[in-house]
Amino acid sequence: MxxxxxxxxxxxxxxxxxxxxxxxxxxFFMIHLIPGDPIRAIAGLNASPEDIERIKRELGWYDPxxxxxxRWLLRTLRGDxxxxxxxxxxxxxxxxxxxPKTFELAVISMIFAVAFGIGLGTIAAYRKGTAxxxxxxxxxxxxxxxxxxxIGLILIYIFGLKLEWLPTVGRLGPVYSWxxxxxxxxxAITLGAYSAGLLARLTRTSMVKVLxxxxxxxxxxxxxxxxxxxxxxxxxxxxxxIVTVIGIQFGFLMGGAVIVETIFAWPGxxxxxxxxxxxxxxxxxxxxxxxxxxxxxxxxxxxDVLYAVIDPRVxxx
Amino acid sequence: MSVSLKRRILRRFLQNKSGVVGLVLLSIIVGMAVLxxxxxxxxxxxxxxxxxxxxxxxxxxxGTDEFGRDVFSRVVYGxxxxxxxGLVTVALATAVGVPLGLVSGYFGGLPDNTIMRAMxxxxxxPGYLLALAIVSILGPSxxxxxxxxxxxxxxxxxxxxxxxxxxxxxxxxxxxxxxxGASHLAIIKDHIFLNVIPEVMVLSTFNIANSILIASAxxxxxxxxxxxTPEWGAMVSSSRHYLMIAPWASLFPGxxxxxxxxxxxxxxxxxxxxxRPSRMTS
Numbered sequence: 001m002x003x004x005x006x007x008x009x010x011x012x013x014x015x016x017x018x019x020x021x022x023x024x025x026x027x028f029f030m031i032h033l034i035p036g037d038p039i040r041a042i043a044g045l046n047a048s049p050e051d052i053e054r055i056k057r058e059l060g061w062y063d064p065x066x067x068x069x070x071r072w073l074l075r076t077l078r079g080d081x082x083x084x085x086x087x088x089x090x091x092x093x094x095x096x097x098x099x100p101k102t103f104e105l106a107v108i109s110m111i112f113a114v115a116f117g118i119g120l121g122t123i124a125a126y127r128k129g130t131a132x133x134x135x136x137x138x139x140x141x142x143x144x145x146x147x148x149x150x151i152g153l154i155l156i157y158i159f160g161l162k163l164e165w166l167p168t169v170g171r172l173g174p175v176y177s178w179x180x181x182x183x184x185x186x187x188a189i190t191l192g193a194y195s196a197g198l199l200a201r202l203t204r205t206s207m208v209k210v211l212x213x214x215x216x217x218x219x220x221x222x223x224x225x226x227x228x229x230x231x232x233x234x235x236x237x238x239x240x241x242i243v244t245v246i247g248i249q250f251g252f253l254m255g256g257a258v259i260v261e262t263i264f265a266w267p268g269x270x271x272x273x274x275x276x277x278x279x280x281x282x283x284x285x286x287x288x289x290x291x292x293x294x295x296x297x298x299x300x301x302x303x304d305v306l307y308a309v310i311d312p313r314v315x316x317x
Numbered sequence: 318m319s320v321s322l323k324r325r326i327l328r329r330f331l332q333n334k335s336g337v338v339g340l341v342l343l344s345i346i347v348g349m350a351v352l353x354x355x356x357x358x359x360x361x362x363x364x365x366x367x368x369x370x371x372x373x374x375x376x377x378x379x380g381t382d383e384f385g386r387d388v389f390s391r392v393v394y395g396x397x398x399x400x401x402x403g404l405v406t407v408a409l410a411t412a413v414g415v416p417l418g419l420v421s422g423y424f425g426g427l428p429d430n431t432i433m434r435a436m437x438x439x440x441x442x443p444g445y446l447l448a449l450a451i452v453s454i455l456g457p458s459x460x461x462x463x464x465x466x467x468x469x470x471x472x473x474x475x476x477x478x479x480x481x482x483x484x485x486x487x488x489x490x491x492x493x494x495x496x497x498g499a500s501h502l503a504i505i506k507d508h509i510f511l512n513v514i515p516e517v518m519v520l521s522t523f524n525i526a527n528s529i530l531i532a533s534a535x536x537x538x539x540x541x542x543x544x545x546t547p548e549w550g551a552m553v554s555s556s557r558h559y560l561m562i563a564p565w566a567s568l569f570p571g572x573x574x575x576x577x578x579x580x581x582x583x584x585x586x587x588x589x590x591x592x593r594p595s596r597m598t599s
Binding site for chain 1: 434437438441442443444445446449450452453454455456457526530533534537538539540550553554557560561564567568571572574575578579582583
């Protein structure tokens, strides 16, 4: 690894600290932004004044904000994210039991999106102007415009209800088991559709540009076989700008899982978040938002550094 | 902008296939929204339990839902809500984001740093998690969903506008205006803002598409429009449990969202090519 990359990594790590502090403060402060009496809103309509008083004391509500924040931050750094109001379970426990399932879903979606998107984009660029190229452009446009829940419902209707090939709800096992694999297929395709469309369009654009370049003409004139030209000389260069997009898309997949998990009753963290928001279970909402955002920031960092490692031309600031 | 330039842009737009398709789709949606009172054969909220989950017929062109409401009438009124959501959200985001970008880019220094760090933090939340967090604070309603989506879009405007301002603020004619003694406000208003308009128009068209998509997703999750409002996302959400016996009740409103979003995305693409021919996308 170049010395520059290490210095860049160190710089980025230091720059993350203020962002993280700001994020933690916003997440902590969320509860104070609830209009009206926040604690009454959290405790629900049936809460007695004693309940409200108890929650307020538990939260240290009467202390000054900076002290509350410092206490909350220290607790959070120790991994103590508080207790879910609705279920009484530890928030950290809820997150650690549901996050892997969302992660699994996001990984499978990403594999689908990369294989489908990059594959289709490459073919479209190679056969520019043909029917398959037009079909790719239309598909990627539809992918960007279709609501996730519509894809999900259409898939459920066709493959779940009419053909009865795939289960319509739940996670029926780990992905490497047959039942588990069948149950993850539709959620993964639904979640990955947008990214697949985006990757197809970007790969196509990038590949078209690369295929017009001189070194491709040179590789061809050397008499290299078509697939070598396309894969080793073409795709490898075309993919450099796409790596960043894949990383960012992975973060978005984790976020988009909220809808998909709701449609398919997938027991992940996104469904937990929606349930927590609807039941106003604030410690759980705060915990999930915080964990999600930290993961997203870390993914972005990894992507940027990876990018610098892959492409030596990238300027490191 | 001169007449001939306007005409040239219009011609370039109309020569673009995707622009024309987008306009046609959009006029269908706008037509539905404007003429809803005449087009809808039934009251969108009127229940008819005896005729629930009936398939499409002359009486009910898109069938009926689980309360026997006419899906077509609800879809027609839903056009009003979705267009309103798209326009209001983008207007809010533009009204806040564009001035932030102008100030940030023009003045630089401390205001720039403060504004941009704040925008970075908003952008640090993945996807529309920020919108979800805001709705969780304000409570679920269509209005709150719109506010949430608007806040989610603000940094996009601020960043883009700042970039344009940086690229033009040191050009000679801006310099000249400054030497002539024009005030900051006059320079921004008369010389810089004009450069920002095309980009903001393109961005806003795409953002209308985005905000319709995200707001309908929030409604689908139960965090936006509440029943019995005929909002498309909420309609899909409540009728999806009857997918097996009455697919029309959820698939028609879902398809309307696709058409509306697609219309704005197509127009955005064509507008982008027409306003900035040097940066053709296709």
